[in-house]
Amino acid sequence: MADSAAQRVCTVDAVVQCTFAPCDEHITIECALRSFPDSSPGQFLQLRCGDLVGDRPAKGRGPVRQPFLRRPFSIADRWTDDDGSQHLVVISRAIGVGTGWLDRLRPGQVLNLSGPFGRPFRVPERGTSLVLVGGGVGIPPLLYLARRLQELGHEDVTVIFGATTRNLFPVPLTEEPRADGTPMCCVRLPGNAPYAAAVTTDDGSFGLRGVVTDALAVWERSRQSQRSSTTVFACGPEGMLRAVAGRTREHGFACQLCIERTMGCGFGTCLSCVTRVRDPSRDPGWRWALTCSDGPVFERDALFDY
Ligand SMILES: Cc1cc2nc3c(=O)[nH]c(=O)nc-3n(C[C@H](O)[C@H](O)[C@H](O)COP(=O)(O)OP(=O)(O)OC[C@H]3O[C@@H](n4cnc5c(N)ncnc54)[C@H](O)[C@@H]3O)c2cc1C
Numbered sequence: 001m002a003d004s005a006a007q008r009v010c011t012v013d014a015v016v017q018c019t020f021a022p023c024d025e026h027i028t029i030e031c032a033l034r035s036f037p038d039s040s041p042g043q044f045l046q047l048r049c050g051d052l053v054g055d056r057p058a059k060g061r062g063p064v065r066q067p068f069l070r071r072p073f074s075i076a077d078r079w080t081d082d083d084g085s086q087h088l089v090v091i092s093r094a095i096g097v098g099t100g101w102l103d104r105l106r107p108g109q110v111l112n113l114s115g116p117f118g119r120p121f122r123v124p125e126r127g128t129s130l131v132l133v134g135g136g137v138g139i140p141p142l143l144y145l146a147r148r149l150q151e152l153g154h155e156d157v158t159v160i161f162g163a164t165t166r167n168l169f170p171v172p173l174t175e176e177p178r179a180d181g182t183p184m185c186c187v188r189l190p191g192n193a194p195y196a197a198a199v200t201t202d203d204g205s206f207g208l209r210g211v212v213t214d215a216l217a218v219w220e221r222s223r224q225s226q227r228s229s230t231t232v233f234a235c236g237p238e239g240m241l242r243a244v245a246g247r248t249r250e251h252g253f254a255c256q257l258c259i260e261r262t263m264g265c266g267f268g269t270c271l272s273c274v275t276r277v278r279d280p281s282r283d284p285g286w287r288w289a290l291t292c293s294d295g296p297v298f299e300r301d302a303l304f305d306y
């Protein structure tokens with residue numbers, strides 16, 4: 001943890017406006033470091049979304065409000081170059097002062113980050129059917145997970161990603177997704193992981209009109225004759241996570257949820273990120289847990305409110 005909390009300065013390699021869908025509001029930030037501790041999908045970074053003390057504002061930036069606290073972002077991808085340099089990717093959607101600052105980053109600038117923090121997804125043995133369900137800005141940790149699953153040799157993996165509309169889908173497409181929700185190879189996943197994907201949009205602007213649980217229902221129907229056990233990994237807005245929790249419970253699937261809470265420190269000191277977890281040994285049947293260090297990935301049935 002001490003290693004994770006250490007600040008690191010990295011150089012921004014690329015800031016890519018997500019132009020593929022095209023997406024209006026997300027940017028992909030790739031940065032390079034000489035070294036970085038081991039990480040796993042589901043873990044997050046704390047980014048300093050402001051100029052370093054003593055820095056002058058970058059050219060053309062002018063005076064802007066800069067947040068005092070770091071902001072948490074899931075690791076959306078990671079790889080190692082032949083020369084050993086580490087590449088980290090985050091995908092950010094601008095919603096406020098910190099993410100607005102990230103939007104103004106340019107290649108060659110310096111980004112200060114710490115991490116990795118939190119408990120990652122726990123990957124079952126091969127032979128299990130795995131479904132990665134992501135909504136909007138909850139998609140990034142599942143991209144990194146797709147790379148890891150491919151490295152581990154998992155073959156039975158399906159991806160279901162949802163967005164409110166076409167312009168807010170933060171992942172490159174290789175083909176138009178099917179409107180009936182049948183998974184096909186239409187999303188460019190890290191490491192060229194060859195997994196079929198279903199895409200949903202609330203307004204039907206592409207993919208299946210509906211929400212991710214509708215696509216999960218399509219997937220379930222296609223699997224009715226198969227009896228292999230299933231684990232669903234999900235990350236996204238609260239409403240989506242509750243729906244996925246309900247549906248997976250009903251169908252007897254194992255399920256891990258990656259949840260978001262407001263985070264001050266990211267490593268267990270400020271207590272700003274509490275969530276309720278089941279604990280039969282306590283009178284009310286639950287206790288508080290810290291999302292940053294006990295999570296952000298929890299087993300569905302450990303979470304009291306889902
Ligand atoms: C573990 C974790 C992983 C995350 N991964 C990503 C990621 O990969 N990509 C990404 O874009 N974002 C991610 N987020 C959310 C991201 O941290 C927030 O969007 C960011 O902190 C907002 O900072 P800001 O300064 O721009 O907004 P602020 O100026 O602090 O807030 C602007 C407005 O947004 C609201 N707000 C702030 N944070 C959130 C939030 N988490 N959910 C809903 N509303 C919020 C505030 O209440 C306020 O109304 C993650 C959050 C967590 C906890």
Ligand code: FES
Pocket residue numbers: 262263264265266267268269270271272273290291292293
């Ligand atoms: S973010 Fe500070 S304790 Fe969790």
